[in-house]
Amino acid sequence: MAISRPKIPSELRRRVLIEAGHRCAIPTCKSTPVEIAHIIPWAKVRKHEFKNLIALCPTCHTRFDDPHGPIDRKAMRQYKANLNPLLSISLANRDGQANMLAAYQELRARLAEWLPIEVEYVAIKSRLSSSREKIEKIKSDAVDKLAWAIGAVADFQSAWGESEVSDLAGAIFYHVADWCDEVESAPFPLPEDLKQRDILEEISEASADLHLMVCEELSM
Structure with missing residues (x-):
């Protein structure tokens, strides 16, 4: 027997629309009007959650639903992660929210400065020339x-204390740091297994999860 699908609560729908600025969340589209799509299909999760919902125009929604289409779930998770968290977060410093958000923004900025340098270091250490x-x-x-x-x-x-969010941020950092240690201790030029590792790809899903968890925790 088929399970009837409940409506998305109006308040949850409003949050998803505000997050995307009432436009399609795909940055090269930004069309209106929009629909609310499930990143992981409702048939699998059987629930409506902010972290799994995204605003899409009808055309992009149809392309995403097409299993042979160009937009896969991983891309959609990245589009969700790229949405500006400031649109969906109240900055009232209740329970330290503003400090938590500031710490997250600083973390993102520092990782964005550090990771490209490490990737470049690998490329340079891989070349005999x-x-x-x-x-x-x-x-x-x-x-x-x-x-x-x-x-x-x-x-x-420190800002997030003992939490799943804090643990995930640490896991991402130490995964990259362990990779850096391997690169540093490896001979010159680097062996093929290190040269071929894509560290940004390795942490992409966890980084998207971290972003969505931060947005969910602070969207009150």
Whole structure:
């Protein structure tokens, strides 16, 4: 027997629309009018949750629902993560919300500065033509950015306390840090297994989950 699908509560629908600015959440589209889509199909989750809902125009919604279409679930999760959290978060500092959001924004900024340098370091250390001076220069830059990232992670975990969000942020950081240690201790040029690892891809889903968890926790 088929399970009837309940309506999305009006308040939840309003939050999803505000998050996307009442436009299609796909940045190259931004069309109106919009519909509310489930990132993981309702038939699987059987519930309506903010973190799993996104505003899409009818055309993008149809493309997403097409199993052979160009928009997959991973892309849709990234579109959700890219939405501006300030649109859906009250900045009243109740229970330290403003401090928690500020710590998250700082964490994102520091990771955005650190990770590209580490990726560049891998690329340079992978090439036989790279000089020792060039390798040492990019290594020094990476160490500087790492120091800032460590501070941002510590501040984030202090602001968020003992929580699933704090644990996930730490797990993302230490996953990258372990990779950096492998790169640093590996011989020059780097072996193929390290050269071929895509660290940004490895943390992409966890990073999207972190963003959605932050938005969900602070959207009160």
